[in-house]
Amino acid sequence: MQDTTSSGAPDRHGAVDLLGVSRRFGDTLAVDALELHVEPGEFLSLLGPSGCGKTTTLRLIAGFEQPDAGEVRISGRPVTGLPPYRRDVNTVFQAYALFPHLSVAENVAYGLQQKRVGRTEVRERVADALSMVQMREHADRKPTKLSGGQQQRVALARALVNRPSVLLLDEPLGALDRQLREEMQLELKLLQERLGTTFVFVTHDQGEALAMSDRVAVMRAGRIEQLDAPRAIYDAPASAYVAAFVGQQNFLDAHTAIRPEAIAIGADPMPGEKAAGTVLAIAHLGEVTQFLVGLADDRRLLVRRPSRDAPELGLGRAVHCAWDEADLLHFADGAGAAIPAPLLDTATAP
Amino acid sequence: MTDEPRLRILSSRAAAPYLRAQLTRRGFLGVSVGAASAAALAACAPTGSSPELDGTVESALSIYTWADYEAPDVIQAFQDANGTTITLDSFNSNEEMIAKLAAAKGTAGYDIVVPTGPFIPGMVENGLLMKLDMDLIPNFANLDPQFASQVWDPDNEYSICKDWGTTGFVYDTTVITRDLATWDDFLDAAQNEASGKMSMLDDPAEITGPYFWSHGIDWNTTDEGELDAAENWAVEELAPHIAAFDSYPGGGGIPQSLYVLMQVWNGDARFGIMSSEEPDKWKWVLGSPATELWMDTYAIPTGAPHPNAAHAFINAVLDPDNSLLELDWNGYNTGVADIEQAAADEGLELLDMVFFTPEQVATMQTGVVTDAQQRIVDIYNKVKAAAGQ
Amino acid sequence: MRARPGFLLALPAWLWLVVFFVVPVLQVVWFSFGRKPGIFGTHDNSVLTLDRYAEALDPTFGTVFLNTLWIGVAGTALCALIGIPTAYWMAVKAKPQWRGLLIALVMIPYWTNFLVRTIGWQVVLAPEGWLSTALGALGILDGPLEVLNTRGAVLFGVVYNYLPLMILPAFVAFDRVDPTLREASRDLGAGRWRTLFRVTLPLAAPGLFAAVILVFIPLMGDYITPSVLGGAAGSMVAQLVAVQFQAGQNWALGSAIAVILILAIVATAALGYALFRLVALPFAAARRVKLGAP
DSSP: OOOOOSTTOOTTTTOEEEEEEEEEETTEEEEEEEEEEEOTTOEEEEEOSTTSSHHHHHHHHHTSSOOSEEEEEETTEEOTTOOGGGSSEEEEOTTOOOOTTSOHHHHHHHHHHHTTOOHHHHHHHHHHHHHHTTOGGGTTSOGGGSOHHHHHHHHHHHHHTTOOSEEEEESTTTTSOHHHHHHHHHHHHHHHHHHOOEEEEEESOHHHHHHHOSEEEEEETTEEEEEEOHHHHHHSOSSHHHHHHSSOOEEEETTEEEOGGGOEEESSOOTTEEEEEEEEEEEEETTEEEEEEEETTSOEEEEEEEGGGOOOOOTTOEEEEEOOGGGOEEOSSOOOTTOOSOHHHHHOOO | OOOOOOOOSOSOGGGHHHHHHHHSSOSSTTTTGGGOOHHHHGGGOOOOOOOOOSSOOOSEEEEEEETTOSOHHHHHHHHHHHTOEEEEEEESSHHHHHHHHHHHTTOSOOSEEOOBGGGHHHHHHTTOBOOOOGGGOGGGGGBOGGGSSBTTBTTOSSEEEEEEEEEEEEEETTTOOSOOOSHHHHHHHHHTTTTTSEEEOSSHHHHHHHHHHHTTOOTTOOOHHHHHHHHHIIIIIIGGGEEEEOSOTTTTTTTTTOOSEEEEEHHHHHHHHHHOSOGGGEEEEEOSSOEEEEEEEEEOBTTOSOHHHHHHHHHHHTSHHHHHHHHHHHOOBOOBTTHHHHHHHHTOSOGGGTOOOHHHHHTEEEOOOOTTHHHHHHHHHHHHHHHTO | OOOOHHHHHHHHHHHHHIIIIIHHHHHHHHHHTSBOOSTTOSOBOSSOOSHHHHHHTSHHHHHHHHHHHHHHHHHHHHHHHHHHHHHHIIIIISOHHHHHHHHHHHHGGGGSOHHHHHHHHHHHHSTTSHHHHHHHHTTSOSSOOOOTTSHHHHHHHHHHHHHHHHHHHHHHHHHTSOHHHHHHHHHTTOOHHHHIIIIIHHHHHHHHHHHHHHHHHHHHTOOHHIIIIITTTTOOHHHHHHIIIIISOOHHHHHHHHHHHHHHHHHHHHHHHHHHHHHHHHHHHHHOOOOOOO
């Protein structure tokens, strides 16, 4: 997605560059000499657990925070020190932050009115933006009367109506239920492709990040641990931290892991067999089925097979497991205490 | 009509002026007094009855008086001597006290009340007071005859003098450097050096009083022309220069130097000068050529539940030693014979503000409740409005 | 008949309101149509009359009513001008860890009795008080300080006494406005002032109105401040009421004055609100966006 949009802007229109940016809160270094280059028209996700610095990074781009060191550029121009209202970016907030005293249309019109856009044009653009998110018929209602998903659409329209070169989204889907969230993921992605606007998307949900983004930046302690396309992040995690955060892993030792879906499982001994044990738990998750296998040395393996070709195995059944050496992941950093998602948790689902 | 109670509730002198204004007597003498009509009172005749008067002092005594007006040492001594528990309750005006007695129809539960002289005939007429039994008050003999037998109760059938005082003014000699001696001087200073820095007593009769006293007119006049002239004088000549209406400048006005010229009652003036850090800069002047004499009295309301204790208490305060304690407490002449000598022997200060020569007393006029009372109140309201502009 | 549970729950509140507010006010209104029957009575309603209102509206009392209105409006306006920005600063600008301390500082004067606080100012403002002496020594003032016993002193006193009543509700009003709404406004291109006028103030407005009313009503009825600081020039209606009820024992006239005071308070508050709406209306209308049916 290297779509360069519109209007005679410099060749970096829609780009975001963070050059050695740091932000400190008291003793905590929330963002630590961060280097990040978002390409024009790109959908980039900042992914990580809470406290990793992803929201602070977004706020540094929006202008709600100012860096203690380093420089922020938007569309190639330095904006360090500029307040939010002087930056060509808009934000979709986590809880939407719709103005409760204004109608839906007035919420959407707010940014245009600040720019002294004429009344007729305001009405047209507000109507267009609301149509774009299928909220045209709710224009005159108050936001408090809307459902979460509807409020989310209004927040999106309110930001996009200003035609920002960069749209910042701070966990915008976090408050929605799962089905709606998946729908909105798809809609957001389509919208972004249609508009060609740069999206910087903050989330702690790895599935969401992988599903929507052109690139994903996995953050840890104020730094970017890995920045790559979703497929590459998943298939070739640069560290045990990334591997553990993106999908689930079976750590064979501190530096070696194998993904659950790379393990073959069967009732009979098989060629290239690496382990044997008994089935402790089985979870049917629709398209996939997971098995938790207890090994002789008390370690456990999580195995995930497509439900279509999952073997019929009962609880307590002796099983054999095999995998390809090529599928093993090797990490220099080692699996320490920072690794989330221990094996057992993911396998006990009914 | 007034006294000077000292304030000993708060240790802070700062709180005194307000509390004194709130708690002490003489808040608003005379308002609506003129509206009193005998017809309206007919229904008020008390129905309560008292125990027999046999000289057996009861174990309780309830006194309804102006706040902080009775000397604690006297109260304590009486309690100790008779085993009687004394309860004190206070009122802000004669009207308030009278209204309460009238409403209770003899069941108010008070044994002693302290009305100001001119109100006594009306209270007697409406049966609010019981006759005193002089056999139970032998110390009545101690009272100087000139303070017995007042016009409102010539035979002391219902009341006995508690104490009496008069009106004058105090000024700051560092600001008003000339000698002031008369009410004319007072007005002249008010219009000049003290303009906007002088206070008047917050009392209708005291506002017009100086005009009558300085012009040789009877203070209790009901003559329309004289009242018109008094109004003109008070509204046009005096009001524009008034900074405040303050009945107790001794509590704040003098010690805090809030004003440079103050109309004031003698006991309060004495108290203020004694409280001042610079007593020498203040000068007290008795109103001249004429001024007022007011007197508060002890009386026993009809239906008093402890009449023997009430008589015993009145008798006790007429004892010369107790009387001196009363004087030391509130700064007013109790009218007990030879108290001037006793006070001098005791070394009390500024006694020239408590005791007056027979020549001075001869210039003092007693107030009477007249038909002009409402008119006096109207003038007072107009002066207040004019002073506020 | 089935009573709704909501009504039952509200019953104590209604009873409270009726017993302790409605009935006493009606009683005052009733007394105001009577008269004082003479020195031995406080009120008599055997003949109903409006004469007490005529007395109460006499020009001699009119000065005091106008004075009260002036002090009430100016005092409330000053409290708002000082208190609302202070509350805004406390709720929005001050670091959250300082807020507890700031609220405590606002409240500390309230730990002292209202009367004693006011008398404290009488001592300070006295012509020979320490403030006068200090200003004289610094050469700022030539001669003694002469503010005591003026309307200005009462104004100062009521602002001092009622400012916390303005700041605390206003603080709550500002504090309840979600800070991300301010961020959203700034994100959408509004600077600090426009954010203040288009987001923060409109959202805090109900609380700010409550604060203004909470100050205006007791201020109009203040008795202590003018008694202590006002002198002849700074008297207020509550003093008239007190004099009639206490010293004068004329409940009829006191009630009539009190009723007029209540009506004046309600009328002034309504007028103030109407004026505010009148001024705010064109601004709101200019920003209205009505799309109507698609």
